[in-house]
Amino acid sequence: MSNKENWGSRVGLVLAMAGNAVGLGNFLRFPVQAIQNGGGAFIIPYLVCFLVMGIPLLFIEWSMGRFGGKHGHHSTPFILDSMDPKRVFWKYIGVFGIFTNLAVAAYYCYLESWTLAYIWHSVSGTFLGQSADQIASFFGHYISLYGGGTETILVWIFCLVLNTWILSKGLSGGVEKVAKIGMPLLILFGILLAIKGITLKAGEEGAIHDGTHGLNFLWTPNYDSIWSAKVWLAAAGQIFFTLSVGMGSIQCYASYVKSKDDIALNAMSAGWMNEFVEVVLGSSILIPIAIGYLGIDRVVELTASGGLGLGFKTLPYLFQQWGPTLAALAGVFWFGLLFFAGITSSLAMGTPCMGFLMDEFGWKRERAAWAFGGTILLLGLPTVLFFNEGVFDEYDYWAGTVSLVVFALAEVILFAWVFGMDKGWKEITTGADIRVPVFFRYVTQFVTPVILGWVFFASLPDIWSKITNAELKAKIAASVDPAEIAKLNDQMAYLNGSRVFLLALFIGICMLVYKAYTKRKKEGRATV
Amino acid sequence: MNADALFLMIASELIITAITIYFFARVLSAPKKKEPDSYTDN
Numbered sequence: 001m002s003n004k005e006n007w008g009s010r011v012g013l014v015l016a017m018a019g020n021a022v023g024l025g026n027f028l029r030f031p032v033q034a035i036q037n038g039g040g041a042f043i044i045p046y047l048v049c050f051l052v053m054g055i056p057l058l059f060i061e062w063s064m065g066r067f068g069g070k071h072g073h074h075s076t077p078f079i080l081d082s083m084d085p086k087r088v089f090w091k092y093i094g095v096f097g098i099f100t101n102l103a104v105a106a107y108y109c110y111l112e113s114w115t116l117a118y119i120w121h122s123v124s125g126t127f128l129g130q131s132a133d134q135i136a137s138f139f140g141h142y143i144s145l146y147g148g149g150t151e152t153i154l155v156w157i158f159c160l161v162l163n164t165w166i167l168s169k170g171l172s173g174g175v176e177k178v179a180k181i182g183m184p185l186l187i188l189f190g191i192l193l194a195i196k197g198i199t200l201k202a203g204e205e206g207a208i209h210d211g212t213h214g215l216n217f218l219w220t221p222n223y224d225s226i227w228s229a230k231v232w233l234a235a236a237g238q239i240f241f242t243l244s245v246g247m248g249s250i251q252c253y254a255s256y257v258k259s260k261d262d263i264a265l266n267a268m269s270a271g272w273m274n275e276f277v278e279v280v281l282g283s284s285i286l287i288p289i290a291i292g293y294l295g296i297d298r299v300v301e302l303t304a305s306g307g308l309g310l311g312f313k314t315l316p317y318l319f320q321q322w323g324p325t326l327a328a329l330a331g332v333f334w335f336g337l338l339f340f341a342g343i344t345s346s347l348a349m350g351t352p353c354m355g356f357l358m359d360e361f362g363w364k365r366e367r368a369a370w371a372f373g374g375t376i377l378l379l380g381l382p383t384v385l386f387f388n389e390g391v392f393d394e395y396d397y398w399a400g401t402v403s404l405v406v407f408a409l410a411e412v413i414l415f416a417w418v419f420g421m422d423k424g425w426k427e428i429t430t431g432a433d434i435r436v437p438v439f440f441r442y443v444t445q446f447v448t449p450v451i452l453g454w455v456f457f458a459s460l461p462d463i464w465s466k467i468t469n470a471e472l473k474a475k476i477a478a479s480v481d482p483a484e485i486a487k488l489n490d491q492m493a494y495l496n497g498s499r500v501f502l503l504a505l506f507i508g509i510c511m512l513v514y515k516a517y518t519k520r521k522k523e524g525r526a527t528v
Numbered sequence: 529m530n531a532d533a534l535f536l537m538i539a540s541e542l543i544i545t546a547i548t549i550y551f552f553a554r555v556l557s558a559p560k561k562k563e564p565d566s567y568t569d570n
Contacts (some may be wrong), residue, residue: 006567006568007566007567007568008567008568008569009567009569010555010558010566010567011555011556012567012569013566013567014552014555039533040532040533040536040537040538040540043536048541114536171568172568212529215529215533215537216529216530216533218533219529219533219534219536219537220530220532220533221532221533221536238542256566257566258564258566260561260565261561261565261566262558265551265554265558266554266555268551269548269551269552269554269555270545271546272544272551272552273548273551275544275547275548275553276544276545276548279540279541279544280541280544280545283537397560431561433554433558434554435554
């Protein structure tokens, strides 16, 4: 077997795992979800979902990973297979654990490359003296590949090469080193920006409100919202995205932990570190600064479609109000923080695919890393070239949303009901450096599957509406302008094309898993 | 800030920060397991 990866240190593993969870969503998605779903009261369903869904899923995925690693498996197809060797289909369910990482990395690395470009533009003074509209349109031009898009494409390729190169250095030599540098810097940058955001004073540096005005808006509870199913669904969804559960990357990282070593304390430490970054830092930067300058109504309007616009179009302008030096520093801190949040996650997305190629086909680490980089280049190209046609969002919806829920539901059923909770609980507690409350055993068995089932079934109408392009068709039906209708029809073709592309990727990975399975049969290593 | 918002913010952030520090300190202070363990640096 060519897979001889190892973690260098326990702290490195915990930081890498926390880095996997901490992503751009901690800073751009969480505060927006909070203000759209009950303000401060959102924290109640959010923390309840973390307790009854997030922590159990972390325990499950860490245990599955360590269990699979014991049998020489470092990616979900054969980790799932080893947990129920009598049934052949689990290995194909496990394909989600490679598919999701590849498809998400395809658009995520592009997003990551924006942060690199914005660091450069902050330092080089591109935004100096520009109006709010000019800075906002800079983003539009950047993603629309204005003027040929040379910079956009070059920075994206640089970002892909950087990810691939780090992955080719291995877990302890690459991923862990980045996590050990990136996570402390991310927290430091976050704290500095949070202090600046909270201490904004109305009337100073162009601010119209104190920074605490934004915090007040974000945290003022609307307790009626706690009784809304929509708010609970949003909270459960946020826990999913923020912890990177249902992806297969946690299992891969944990598969390099030996069976006598702790996973329970590691899982809790990495999980809570993500919560610290999300709730404490994530709520103290974007919204306080934006409301301090723009007021509540404008920020509510700007965040209606998410936090991305606010983070890339608005914040660079607001930083300019602090003078050239502070603006450059704030730009480096903000986009640097987003970059570290991004790269620690995208590196985690590379490891399952590499683990699979190294385990099953005996590939060397470097070859597997460059295969991952090449695949991401091909898969990511449509998201770069057809961003405005909605391909980026389409990838995010199918790979970054639907696949996570489907896979997490399958793995919780496998772990709690097929593998069995007796064996499962033993896996969670073996080698544990903390006493895991028995409460989690029953929550994992009964509550987590129900919540996941609810999230899945509640999402079905939306999934169906997406499949049938209901929203686009309604727009076409309502439009009378032939040019607009032609544009919408084009967009529908791009979206359908990207779905076919993603489906082909999934089928391609299934075929590779089948090939690996037949290879194992020939070698007498197959389970059935 | 109004009292409700202030209370929720301080309570949530203090609890989360305290738990994060507690678990990370436990990781840092956990006794090393016998070799061979999962980590090459110790």
